[in-house]
Amino acid sequence: MKHMDVSAIKDGSVIDHIDSKSTLKVADILNIQNEEQVVLVGVNLTSKFLGKKGIIKIGGKIIDQQEVNKIALIAPNASVNIIKDYEVVKKFKIAVPDVIEGIVKCFNPNCVSNHHAAGTKFHVINKNPIKLRCHYCERVMNSKDIVLT
Amino acid sequence: MVSFKQRDIISIRHFNREELLYILELTKRMEQSSFSDLLKGKVLASLFFEPSTRTRLSFESAMKRLGGMVIGFAESGVTSVAKGESLRDSVKIIEGYCDILLLRHYLEGSAQLAADVVTVPVINAGDGANQHPTQTFLDLYTIQKTKGALEGLTVGFLGDLKHGRTVHSLAYALSYFDAEMFFISPSSLRMPADCMEELQNRNVKCHETESLTGISKQLDVIYCTRIQKERFADAVEFEKVSGTYRLNKAMLEDIGIKKDLKILHPLPRVDEMDESLDNTDYAVYFNQARNGIPVRKALLAAVLGVIE
Secondary structure (H helix, E strand, C coil): CCCCCCCCCCCEEEEEEEEHHHHHHHHHHHHHCCCCEEEEEEEEEEEECCCEEEEEECCCCCCCCHHHHHHHCCCCCEEEEEEEEEEEEEEEEECCCCCCEECCCCCCEEEHHHHCCCEEEEEEEEEEEEEEEECCCCEEEEHHEEECC | CCEEEEEEEEHHHEEEEEEHHHHHHHHHHHHHHCCCCCCCCCEEEECCCCCCCHHHHHHHHHHHHHCCCCCCCEHHCCHHHHHHHHHHHHHHHHHCCEEEEEECCCCCCHHHHHHHCCCCCCCEEECCCCCCCCHHHHHHHHHHHHHCCCCCCEEECCCCCCCCCCCCHHHHHHHHHHCEEEEEHHHHHCCCCCCCCCCCCHEEEEEECCCCCCCHCCCCCCEECCHHHCCCHHHHHHHHHCCCCCCCCCHHHHHHHHCCCCECCCCCCCCCHHHHHHCCCCCCHEEEEHHHHHHHHHHHHCCCCCCC
16 A cells, blocks of 8 residues: 555645755745645655655645746746545646746845836746846846745 | 837847847948938937936937937936836826937836836936946947957956946847957956856856956957946945056056057046046047947937838
């Protein structure tokens, strides 16, 4: 019988193959403290591809596109499974989009986006590791510089 | 076919080699003929939220020499911005009064923001420490004109390479022309890491050093810049690097330079270039400033779609 480190959920979303160190950041993005159904978080689980991985299972929730885009910046190797009645009904790899709007703050204090309610927009110049160029001030941000809004 | 009609001129990064050469070719035509009625009936709104002498006056002169008109302001204190109006609202209102908008602003990315919210073309006349693309066009034109070609030159960038937006943009533009580049600066004013990485990714031969000695004989061009006091938050840090480089004729000839070396500077200068250089064949910085007129005429005409 297959051994499971983290129990199955009946309905909801499973975010798998998270770089283990980023698991709690992904949990923050998903705002799990406000969930009312079961939430399971596993870290340092064995992974063939990552060595150690994290996994988050959220009962009763289908994650939305904006959450997927945010997770892509923190955990570009992650995958998402949508579960219905214990079965995987949809499975996809997180994909980093070419343009990221409204979810990251520019780290340049002199950038117009931090002063004139311009909204934020970044062009992805490298997907793994993540590198973003601000649409406005053209500064390049690495993953360590990324602050989510 | 290259066309600049209704295009925004925001960042040198938005143009490829063919487009850069197109504007340089158009600039040459602007020097050969007056085209004095080309922009008759067109209005340039010149919005300077930060001080400028050369850029503002050369743009206004270029517009008028092509028969166009200029409205605008040279400091924001006289505008509704002083009443708290946002940049977005200001440009949306002013676009109704003009055919083309020229913007200098102290915030980086302000020209891109303006371009995103208005329908008339926007020319960036400098956005903080970010971009000043029309300066780069005139730098390229000056190099092409004085060296005969842009291909395969060895260029030394000297001074404040950390804050110098003209340096970042010109280095990027020269990467299209197989240039070898030396970056000469105090260690605290080196080229930003992301600029260096971008050049290396574009296979540019780049070298960083603190001294001209030892490399001066290889250089076809020196692009000298002022150490920008206004970019330093700490006066002590500025004093540490102020006056690091003072080029003069005797010193350059002593360390050894090519006879046909050309020295450019975006101006204004402080003490980094001695007046003893002014009347030598090396100095092309005053011609460089004058080239602002034909370059900006070419850009205005191309963006307003009145010339091919």
